[in-house]
Amino acid sequence: MTPELLVAIIVTVVGASTPILIAALGELIVEKSGVLNLGVEGMMLVGAITAFVIVFVTGNHYLAILLAAAAGVATSLIFGFLTLSLSANQTATGLALTIFGTGFSALAGQGYSARPVTLLGPLFPAEIATHPMWRVLFGYSALVYFALIMVVAVWFFLKRTRAGLILRAVGENDLSAHSIGYSVIGVRYLAVMFGGAMAGIAGACFPLLLTPQWAERMTAGRGWIAVALVVFASWKPFRLLAGAYLFGLVVTMELYAKAGGGPLSAIPSELWAALPYLATVVVLVLISIRRDASTNAPACLGKPFLPAN
């Protein structure tokens, strides 16, 4: 394997894992507050179509990312209102959100398919990233660095800040947090909105970072994989990073197999395409075999907050 190929593989892996990582970081915060939002896939699709349309119309990638985040927040507020203000079932509402995002993005993206846009370029000037070694470090777009910074930021927030402590407390025992005087619903709204913003940005990665066009359901279940990753990482940001890169690797193998050549292409391409999903199942199984895995789960995860008074 030549250094160039290795670098190319690393760059592809990092790119493919970025949307999963961003979405999963958002969901991690949401779940730490005690809310299970299964609508990540739907919010990502809304973010993806928003980013695509903005970049198609204005050509401004950063505006596209910003508005994708805003669209993600708006979508997450539907979920927030139903589950937090009206105590609706979180599982069902999350599913509904995904169905909604799929339909809405398809409707909004009608007429945009097969129209190309430009990808978001590398953050650093090309002169820095001439050598292959430097490309591994400096050859990515801003979204990749954003994802990495957010890993550290989420970790720092949860472990080192008072706001993070309050968030964990709300997810751990909502009734106690309420009786001490914290606004459980308020904290959860903020968490859900953060999750929405991150899912929106994760969706924006698809047209801006991976394939420069719009296609219906272009997130292809990555939102669900992000939800699974949070479980896999037992709600720890750095494990999330490792998990996301692992999935990036699986996806990259699929790409190389499809490109043809080498021993990888002996396996039917459909199996490669199914591999990320099957790998998710396998990973969930492996994490369940480790017995302490679930003890890190927030105690109130998925349960509605019903104060006595």
Place this chain on the structure above:
Amino acid sequence: MPHRLELTGITKAFPGVLANDNVSFSVKPGEIHALLGENGAGKSTLVKMIYGIMQPDAGSIAWDGEVVTVANPKAARKLGVGMVFQHFSLFEALTVLENIALGMDAKIPSRELEARIRAVMTQYGLLLDPHRTVATLSVGERQRIEIVRALLLDPKLLIMDEPTSVLTPQEVEQLFEVLRKLAAQGCSILYISHKLHEIKALCDTATILRGGKLVDTCDPKQETSRSMAEKMIGAGLKDIVRAEGRALGKPKLVVSRLKTEKAGHFDVPVDDVSFTVKAGEIFGIAGVAGNGQNALLDALSGEIRSDDKDAITIDGYGIGLLDTTGRRKRGLCAVPEERNGHAAVGDFTLSDNSILTARDRLGMVMMGLINSGAAKTYTGKVIADFAVKALGPASTAGSLSGGNLQKYIMGREILQKPSVLVVSQPTWGVDAGAAAAIHQALVDLAAAGSAIVVISQDLDELRALCDTLAVINMGHLSQARPVGDVTIEEIGLLMGGVHGAEAHDAIPA
């Protein structure tokens, strides 16, 4: 000097209930003031208004002579009100330090906070490691966190909501020392309880509530326990009626070397538990919460199955391998502590809840199909015989008050005429009238020849009800003793895990 706290005409209504009706009383600085009343008398609602969790519909709260509005708990803490809840508002997965930090309104660097925590702990003798995770602490230690958290704010009024219900008698004495020390320094204490002897031992003044109304404010040292109890309940106390000189029958339930596996992080399993209950006997199991009572009940009811057939026998027949259905068919019924969600399904009608445990013993199922008529008839009988306040068998279990639901559940099991009945906390949170009815029903069932096991944290209840008493501690059961032969002190020592040489060595095979 103005009163520290003065309530005038406090009224609070909930749909269908007047929780507080024109309640007025005052607390002086440095006074230990008891708030006494039955469950449902309105104590908790009153306290929640003082602490800002709820707002009164009418009336005023004055603090140091000035009328104030306590908008939320934060405002209450700012005034100098500290509160220790009955159900701790702690976060099990977080450390002691993190838990206390969450209760502080000001942002204090964790190092400084830790130093202040250690200072308070030393001053009052409340020792704890600030870096331990709460999940690993005992109930008594958890209460210390709550107290430390409240004391860090230098409260001028400390509210204690039923603080001793989870403590051993020795721990109660330690707590009283801390409270007396605080009061001597000028901190007022509002002490909520329904335990009369504690109030007589600790408090300067007692305000008694009944049905949301203030009945009397008195000096508990001038009153007898009985006179206060009558004010609290409103009628002469009814004693349990027992048949005189009854003799116990042959051993009915024999438990030998019963044990369970540790099921989860917070589970306390039982280990090597052996005891015998004779026909007609009421066997009491005392102990502080969280010492294996839940595992013991599950192991007896069949929710946890044993791998030894003879670990549990009824009339000599081994039922250790059977599940709950199999054990019910053999005559063993059980009532767990948690009513809603364990002993009954809140969303189901009472009729459907009867199907839950009575379907096989009373023929409510034919070839896989449910005979809902039979369930309805039986439920109607339970409602009538146990004076359950419900609209009828079609009411949902969740719509009943705690006491009425408990009466229904006890009735559902007792009317099946089980030959062995195991109950946990039969009168927890139940008003005195209902408690007396439940106690009488248990005594009557025993008189008819059933063997009964009562697991309870309420020593007064066990001493009044049982023939024999044993104590569970860390999953181990002490030797059983006739109830007349044991003193409160002995039970207290056993509850705290201090076994006498005699109790320690003699574990029957």
Place this chain on the structure above:
Amino acid sequence: MQFRLEKRREPSKLMTYLTPVAAVVLTMVVGAVIFSAIGYDGIGAVREIFLTPLTNSFKWQDLGVKAAPLIIIGVGLSIAYRANVWNIGAEGQYVMGGLAATGVALATYTMTGWWILPLMFVAGMLGGAAYAAIPALLKTRLNVNEILTSLMLTYASVQLIYYLVRAPWKDPMGMGFPQTRRFAADALLPNIIPTTIVHAGVPIAIIVALIAWFVMSRSVFGYQMKVVGAAPHAARYGGFSENKTIWLAMLVSGGLAGMAGMLEVAGPFQRMVPGFPTNYGFTAIIVAFLGRLNPLGVIFAGIVMAITFVGGEVAQTTIGLSSSATGVFQAMMLFFLLAGDILIRYRIKRVVPVVEARA
């Protein structure tokens, strides 16, 4: 003036039945407003999607054919969701049922006999149940979340179709199209009403729903599903095993999804094609909820959803509205339904504020 939610003493039965109807009506009203606001013919869209399929009698047969798989899958899901078993991979189980039936049809291609269809029927149910057994096994043995596993398996099952119709099962006479042969006559569902497309799956769907209703409301099996879903701890106390319930719920819902897959492939499709997964499995989730997890309700909810499907096609041809608008309407309906759920347990009360109200 302010409004406040006040807890009801008993859950409202009236609201249980009223909220689904209100959700449909609200979806039509709000849908018309929103679609008008974003530049479509909103009233036209609602008319075409919700009313035309009912007023145009030529569309009734379409309704029946579309409603049948939705009802069958929706009944299965309503049973599973009652037990709090979140099988959201019905689409994958539907695919596997269709593939299993296709396997039988292709293996018996040169044979004739009345037994072929029943064999396909059984194979379809077994295929769906077997695929649902994977999440059931993982859930009961290792406590792996069934939502994620059943959904991931759905994505994988679609790839399996692609592979089979591209390589081993490809129609040798198909001019390179990735699809199987058209099934032999004895492997095709008969039409039960001549000159229409209404096949045997339509009455089967009604029968399935009626049986399920009887079983759920009268039998110990139904009681078990409901009690495990409502209060697992109480269920254990009552002598019902949670693991057994998860298995039953998964196998029944998977088996019914597989049945629907068989009926679709042997009915409307007549062969396996890459476009076989048509989202029935996902839409049936909405059907189950809209039907209040009650098999009789599922019949009506299935018909309502079929109306939006057929109407979506109508709107596409008559006013050029994308078929994805149907998805938006369906999701909206589920949102309104979930929002309305609160009215079952709470009533809205007008209050005149006395003191500062607290949230």
